[in-house]
Amino acid sequence: ELEKMRRDFVANVSHELRSPLSSIRGFLEAMEDGTIPTDEHEKYIEIVLDETRRMSGMVNDLLDIARIESGQYKLNLSVFDINDLIGRVLITFEARITAKHADVDAQLDYEPVFVEADRDRIGQVLHNLIDNAIKFMPENYGLLTIKSVVSKHKVYVSVCDNGPGIPKEDIAHIFDRFYKAEKAHTYKNGSGTGLGLSIVKLVIDQHHGEIKAESSENGTVFTFSLKQALPPPRRQPAAE
Ligand SMILES: Nc1ncnc2c1ncn2[C@@H]1O[C@H](COP(=O)(O)OP(=O)(O)O)[C@@H](O)[C@H]1O
Ligand SMILES: [Mg+2]
Structure with a gap:
């Protein structure tokens, strides 16, 4: 079974690298x-650069996956405000959101919400989820909603879009490597790798958090949870 997975993996990687290369x-x-x-060279140079x-x-994603799976990647834990991180990641998408004339609804507390986690890795999680949400939302009236909610010492972050949704038969597989749902293949800007x-x-x-996807024809919500942390001891509010 493991050997078959390994063979499939090598076949997938080769296939995914071969098409842009050719x-x-x-x-x-x-x-x-x-x-x-x-x-017409200029135009084709752009395409070549994109590829x-x-x-x-894709190679970076594969290296990340290999490192995490081999257990070599130790989390670099720190206590940080997840709402602050969400804001920072959102800013990096500003140009794409504007280009798509989409709206963003960030329902975040003004209060900081602390987690103890690997800040870069959680940033990557947010990046990948927001990237999908923007990619799959409609060209007009796209809406990206991001929420953070605290409940019973857990922080729940959800990234929600009003795209076409993920078909029921696909939703069980979307976390698999290289999996792209059928719709995604034909999608205009949907040339992803299925690794995100x-x-x-x-x-x-x-x-040790949880992640789930819920989807209907009105859109998709990804929700992940992390344990809430106490604020870092050094950052006590100054006396007024
Ligand atoms: N927000 C979303 N709306 C619709 N489909 C989605 C969404 N997020 C993920 N998917 C589906 O899950 C597949 C896997 O996502 P991902 O691993 O990020 O790969 P990629 O973005 O490279 O296609 C996508 O190809 C798409 O079919
Ligand atoms: Mg993706």
Whole structure:
């Protein structure tokens, strides 16, 4: 069983790397032999660059997965405010959100909500979830809702979109490596690798948190939980 998984994995990686690689090669050859005229080179160089970026992204994701799974990656724990981190990650998506004319509804407490976790890794989790939400939301009237709620010493963060949703038969598999639901294949900007959610799951598992996906034709909500932490001792409010 393990051996089969390993073979599938190698086959998947090779396949996923081969398609961008062959398109890069095809475009470069066509530019070299003049099939693509010089005045169109700029456009094709952009495409080639996009493909190389996608490939490096994928190799980085694979390295992350390999490191986490081998147990080599120790969490770098610190106490931080998850609402602050959510805000910081959101800012990095500002351009894409504006380009898509989408709305953001951040329902975060003004109060800081502390967790003890690996800040970079949780940032990556937020990044991957928000990236999907923006990717799959409609071109017009897209809405991204992010909430953080504290209940019984746990912090629940949810990332919600009003996209087409994930079909019932796919939802059990979306955390699998390389899994892309059928709709995603034909999606315009949907040329992902199917690794984002596997990393999300590995990271949340490593934190002993929980993650779940709920979806309908009105959209999708991903909710993960982490243990709430006490505020770091040093940051006591100054006397008024
Ligand atoms: N917010 C979402 N709305 C609809 N489908 C989603 C959403 N998030 C994830 N999916 C589905 O789960 C699949 C796996 O997601 P992910 O692991 O991030 O891979 P990728 O984004 O590279 O396709 C996606 O291809 C898509 O089919
Ligand atoms: Mg993704």
